[in-house]
Each structure stands twice: as structure tokens, then as C-alpha cells.
Amino acid sequence: MKKIKENQIKGITLIALVITIIVLLILAGISISMLSGDNRIT
Secondary structure, three states: OHHHHHHHHHHHHHHHHHHHHHHHHHHHHHHHHHHHOOOOOO
16 A cells, blocks of 8 residues: 555656646746847847
């Protein structure tokens, strides 16, 4: 029983980590495109 719960917790934390990294990459991409694109922030 304990092994199943530990694996589920590890899986959830791994998924949360991946989602967090993806969100940060998207935000970084948006920020970079705003700063260096045609419609850049003045």
C-alpha cells in the first residue's frame, strides 16, 4: 500500500514540475517577444 501511494505522489509532483516549467517557458517567450518584437514596450 505504501509503495503505491509514494509512486502516486512522485507522479503528481513530476507532473506539477513539468507543468510549472512549461508555464514559465511560455511566460518567458511572451516577455521576450514583447521586449524585442515590433510591438515592443517603450
